[in-house]
Amino acid sequence: MKKILLLIFISLIASCSNSDPSPSSSQSPSSSQTITTPTPTASITPSTTQTNVDIQSAKVIEILDGEQVFIRDRKAAVNDIAKAQEQVRTGEARAEIEFNNNAIARLSNNSLLTVGKCGAQLQKGSVLINGAVSACTSSINTAVRGTTYLLEIDAEGNDRIQVLEGEVAVTRNDEAKPQIQIVKSGERLRNFRKDKKVVLQKISQSEYETLLDSPLVQGYRRDLPSLGKVKAKFQVLFPNAKPVLERRNDLKNDLKKLERPEIKEKLEQKGKGERKDDDKKPEPREQDKKDMDRVELREPIKDVFQKNLPRK
Numbered sequence: 001m002k003k004i005l006l007l008i009f010i011s012l013i014a015s016c017s018n019s020d021p022s023p024s025s026s027q028s029p030s031s032s033q034t035i036t037t038p039t040p041t042a043s044i045t046p047s048t049t050q051t052n053v054d055i056q057s058a059k060v061i062e063i064l065d066g067e068q069v070f071i072r073d074r075k076a077a078v079n080d081i082a083k084a085q086e087q088v089r090t091g092e093a094r095a096e097i098e099f100n101n102n103a104i105a106r107l108s109n110n111s112l113l114t115v116g117k118c119g120a121q122l123q124k125g126s127v128l129i130n131g132a133v134s135a136c137t138s139s140i141n142t143a144v145r146g147t148t149y150l151l152e153i154d155a156e157g158n159d160r161i162q163v164l165e166g167e168v169a170v171t172r173n174d175e176a177k178p179q180i181q182i183v184k185s186g187e188r189l190r191n192f193r194k195d196k197k198v199v200l201q202k203i204s205q206s207e208y209e210t211l212l213d214s215p216l217v218q219g220y221r222r223d224l225p226s227l228g229k230v231k232a233k234f235q236v237l238f239p240n241a242k243p244v245l246e247r248r249n250d251l252k253n254d255l256k257k258l259e260r261p262e263i264k265e266k267l268e269q270k271g272k273g274e275r276k277d278d279d280k281k282p283e284p285r286e287q288d289k290k291d292m293d294r295v296e297l298r299e300p301i302k303d304v305f306q307k308n309l310p311r312k
Contacts, residue, residue: 060097111126169181
């Protein structure tokens with residue numbers, strides 16, 4: 001009987017051990033979830049560069065300082081359109097053009113730009129671009145997203161980019177694996193073609209003010225669309241400075257105040273008072289007149305000299 005009970009007990013223990021789940025099977029669901037977790041691609045920071053908006057045309061909006069603006073070497077006028085691959089050239093004049101995506105470019109005098117190549121290809125002079133238009137020269141390419149920047153080619157053929165607001169990604173054309181150089185607001189990039197060297201510099205306050213007061217910013221009928229952003233960026237970069245544009249506005253306001261009727265009236269009254277004071281100046285006294293009459297007139301020097309000459 002004891003043997004039978006012992007055998008039954010052993011069989012019960014064996015059956016219980018076979019029914020328990022294995023550790024490996026219990027952990028498999030969690031390991032599969034870890035493998036199938038998607039990679040968080042949305043958290044990856046997007047590149048600063050972007051594909052350039054397809055630029056098909058540019059319309060002449062304004063011409064200043066003369067009439068020497070040409071499209072395909074033909075004299076251009078306001079509202080004339082330069083199509084893709086056509087050149088816009090300035091002589092002594094400067095011009096504002098608007099691309100088909102509403103971005104604008106302002107050409108300085110003696111500049112040459114081709115529409116549609118990389119957005120806007122500068123071959124000579126300088127251009128100020130405001131909006132989503134990338135630009136290039138024969139040695140560098142830029143990629144932007146709604147930026148205000150100045151692209152120049154100097155007398156030695158070197159490139160210079162100055163960013164007033166936003167960011168510009170720059171690459172060199174002569175590199176097998178182009179390295180992207182980011183130029184931020186308040187920075188300048190200089191590309192020395194012969195030396196194949198790129199230098200990144202900070203724009204000083206005085207240089208920034210000079211840019212804001214340059215012919216590419218001032219003198220046009222309409223302000224740059226991003227002028228408010230440019231001024232705000234100036235204040236961030238130079239918090240203790242007052243932009244030259246605001247100083248100019250202060251001067252304009254002072255001149256307007258002088259034109260106010262009450263100010264004009266006060267100035268006119270002050271001027272009349274000064275004129276009356278001049279009219280009231282006393283005339284010479286009678287005694288002074290008599291004294292002046294008593295003054296002996298001196299003989300002419302020539303006559304006196306001849307009279308005193310010794311006789312031969």
